[in-house]
Amino acid sequence: MLVKDCLQMLGYSAKDSNELCLYANLICPYSQRIVLALEALEINYIHNEIDFVLKPEQFENISPFGKVPLVKVKSFYLFGSMSILTYVNTQYQNALMPYDIEKNALLHSWSVAIDDIHRSLRAVFTEKDTITFNECIKMFRKQLEILWQSPLNIKKDSFDLLDIYAAPLLVLTSAIEMLGEINLIPDEFRDLLSHYESILPISTIDNPRYRKEIRLFLIENNSALHQQFKAMNC
Incomplete structure (x- = not known):
């Protein structure tokens, strides 16, 4: 069973969204957190795989500390898995963090x-x-x-x-x-x-x-x- 199925069983539904741009490395657990959340909430996103060693110059220019994950939201960038997850949760029905x-x-x-x-x-x-x-x-x-x-x-x-x-x-x-x-x-x-x-x-x-x-x-x-x-x- 996928994460999104678990959430649907708990009463959460997908919400239309503008595509986010995710810079991540899929063997990085901090990046996996963001992927899990985006997949769970069925949020459309573009994934850019970032090599740990050979980081693209473009990524170095936009990432304050040169680390993944990094997400482009509209005209700004978010970094740090907790900051990104808090934003995603706020935008999508508080599905990952309760109101309590x-x-x-x-x-x-x-x-x-x-x-x-x-x-x-x-x-x-x-x-x-x-x-x-x-x-x-x-x-x-x-x-x-x-x-x-x-x-x-x-x-x-x-x-x-x-x-x-x-x-x-x-x-x-x-x-x-x-x-x-x-x-x-x-x-x-x-x-x-x-x-x-x-x-x-x-x-x-x-x-x-x-x-x-x-x-x-x-x-x-x-x-x-x-x-x-x-x-x-x-």
Whole structure:
């Protein structure tokens, strides 16, 4: 079931829109957040794929910090996944964030927490010292366990901003698990991970290709890490 189907089951319908222009890289989890939201709300958009290494000069000229995702809206540009998602949500029926002030604040708090978890994941696949590497893994798993216990109660029969943030994180983590033969995701998340993989738009992220690109990206940029993973056989 695709994300848009989940939202339609919850009573949200598509809305006509002018096309947005999205600059993104589809193996970037921050870009995937925007793609998930746009696909879920059936918003027409033009996708410009941006290479992490060979960024077009045009993109460098329009992006303040040279990072994806970036969205052109009318005559201005928005950057930062939270800013873009807030704009999209405001324009399209508040489908991703509720009107309820308390729940909305909770969603924002836990979305920021997921950004912190992303940083912990980065520490896992950039650390070369074996002892520190194992400590990073423990910290990352602990943070995921805390996320699972959040008062928002992540579950398969709902879809909101937290899912937009959590889905790319878990799918990326799964890809890194496969690369490094290492256990990163607590068992509680396994069913949810399968669900997230099923709702990622297949036209955007074909899972085998996506995982292959993640492997190639990591090995290409850190071949020593790849050898370390294999040697440790975690």
